[in-house]
Amino acid sequence: xDLFFTMLIxxxxxxxxxxxxxxxxxxxxxxxxxxxxxxxxxxxxxxALVGLLTAVYMxxxxxxxxxxxxxLAPVMDRLGLPSELLxxxxxxxxxxxxxxxxxxxxxxxxxxxxxxxxxxxxMLGSTExxxxxxxxxxxxxxxxxxxxxxxxxxxxxxxxxxxxxWAVRLLF
Amino acid sequence: xxxxxxxxxMVAISILCGLATGRGPAVAAAAAEGxxxxxxxxxxxxxxxxxxxxxxxxMRRSGLADGLSRLLxxxxxxxxxxxxxxxxxxxxxxxxxxxxxxxxxxxxxxxGLEAARRLAGRSPGTASDALCMLVVCNTASIQLIPATVxxxxxxxxxxxxFDILPAVWLASGVSVGVxxxxxxxxxxxxxx
Numbered sequence: 001x002d003l004f005f006t007m008l009i010x011x012x013x014x015x016x017x018x019x020x021x022x023x024x025x026x027x028x029x030x031x032x033x034x035x036x037x038x039x040x041x042x043x044x045x046x047x048a049l050v051g052l053l054t055a056v057y058m059x060x061x062x063x064x065x066x067x068x069x070x071x072l073a074p075v076m077d078r079l080g081l082p083s084e085l086l087x088x089x090x091x092x093x094x095x096x097x098x099x100x101x102x103x104x105x106x107x108x109x110x111x112x113x114x115x116x117x118x119x120x121x122x123m124l125g126s127t128e129x130x131x132x133x134x135x136x137x138x139x140x141x142x143x144x145x146x147x148x149x150x151x152x153x154x155x156x157x158x159x160x161x162x163x164x165x166w167a168v169r170l171l172f
Numbered sequence: 173x174x175x176x177x178x179x180x181x182m183v184a185i186s187i188l189c190g191l192a193t194g195r196g197p198a199v200a201a202a203a204a205e206g207x208x209x210x211x212x213x214x215x216x217x218x219x220x221x222x223x224x225x226x227x228x229x230x231m232r233r234s235g236l237a238d239g240l241s242r243l244l245x246x247x248x249x250x251x252x253x254x255x256x257x258x259x260x261x262x263x264x265x266x267x268x269x270x271x272x273x274x275x276x277x278x279x280x281x282x283x284g285l286e287a288a289r290r291l292a293g294r295s296p297g298t299a300s301d302a303l304c305m306l307v308v309c310n311t312a313s314i315q316l317i318p319a320t321v322x323x324x325x326x327x328x329x330x331x332x333x334f335d336i337l338p339a340v341w342l343a344s345g346v347s348v349g350v351x352x353x354x355x356x357x358x359x360x361x362x363x364x
Contacts, residue, residue: 016227020234027230034229038222041282042214049210055182057206061198062190093311097213104324112330121325121336125318126343130311131178137307138299140285141292148358149304150178153311156351160312163346167339 041140048139052132056095065090081165084116088123089161093130093154100124115168122164127157225282228267244269251309251352254302261290265306272314284310301359308355312348316341 020027059065069086076083088106092099103124110116130153138146190199244266249256252265264287271280284306291303299307318340325333 013227016231016234016236019236020230023234025230025234030230030233031226034226035222037229038225038282039218041225041285042218042221044285045281046211046214049214050207051179051210053210053213054203054206055179055186057202057209058186058190058199059182061195061202062186062188063193063195064185064189067189100320100324103321104327107324107328112325112328112333117325117328118336118339121318121321122339122343124324125315125321125336125340126313126347128311128313133311134307136281137285137288137303137310141288141303143292143297143299143303144176145298146307147299147304148355148362149299149307152304152351152354152358153308155354156308156312156347159350160343160347163343164339167342168336171339171342 044140045136048135049132052135053095056098059094060091060098079162079165080169081161082116082119084110085120085123085161085165088120092123092127092161093157094132096129096132099129115172118172119165119168122168123161126164127160130154130157221282224271228283231267232263251305252302254300255291258290261287264290268306269309269314272310273316280310301355304359305352305355308351309348312351313344314348315344 017027020030065087068090069083072086073083076086081089085106088099088102091102103120106120107117110120112118112121130150134146134150134153138144138149186199186202187196190196245262248262248265248269252262255261255265264283268280268283268287271283287306288303291300291306294300295303317334317337321336321340322333325336
């Protein structure tokens with residue numbers, strides 16, 4: 001099964017190429033033209049990325065995240081969320097790589113089969129980098145009035161965290 | 173305006189907090205670091221991004237994307253009633269959702285952006301209900317196989333790194349459901 005997941009991407013490439021060639025599509029020129037439009041997309045998302053990552057790095061270096069963790073501890077107890085996982089929850093919507101780093105550290109220190117380690121893994125697997133996604137999408141299409149998109153997305157994230165903690169307790 | 177508030181707030185809080193905790197110099201260094209990390213990140217995803225937009229172009233020309241679209245269309249039409257009649261938009265959204273399901277984030281983003289561009293063309297500057305729904309669906313994880321997390325668990329000596337799958341599906345399902353419900357409710361009370 002692990003091999004299947006490893007091979008998933010090359011298998012998709014192969015399947016698409018064979019299928020398209022079978023339907024007499026010029027696979028090569030389609031691939032190259034599509035890749036060109038990917039580069040245009042990339043150029044459009046770089047400005048948003050520069051802005052967001054600058055702020056995220058500053059926030060991390062300032063120690064503000066740890067302070068927030070202390071302040072939010074009472075609320076977390078109410079929701080059944082272990083306070084050890086707060087740094088992960090704070091970082092998760094903002095930076096995917098930082099969240100993976102924090103999560104990997106939690107899994108390493110509590111063990112992958114502990115309740116905390118499992119909850120951290122489920123949280124990582126069931127949520128996304130919300131602010132990054134919002135910045136990329138609205139930045140790329142020039143939307144400045146985002147209306148309820150951010151609160152609704154954060155609502156889904158918070159639900160995902162609480163559901164992760166509950167799901168691990170329920171299933172293990 | 174939301175991103176303006178978030179960004180300005182993040183920068184202001186970092187500086188205040190950094191000065192208060194005596195980490196001013198670290199914050200200053202981080203500002204420069206973050207900017208270059210953004211470009212490094214962009215470069216590191218550039219290859220995959222171009223490859224997958226290329227593959228999607230092949231899929232589109234061969235009619236594969238249409239097949240996938242048809243499979244997902246009935247569900248997605250309910251989520252995006254305003255765009256249901258526009259085939260190009262629904263195709264892009266369907267392909268975006270299916271790439272997300274497979275965990276192909278770098279393939280999903282260009283497709284989602286394509287759909288977003290078309291949706292935004294109808295109401296420049298302001299996010300329409302359909303665009304909010306698209307963004308919220310993309311900020312919630314619907315990935316079936318969280319391969320990265322599983323590999324982290326495996327690296328820590330876990331015998332069955334994929335044993336979290338049912339818990340991940342349960343948590344993702346609840347989270348996506350709440351996101352969609354939040355969008356539908358907000359669309360009624362939060363008019364432009």
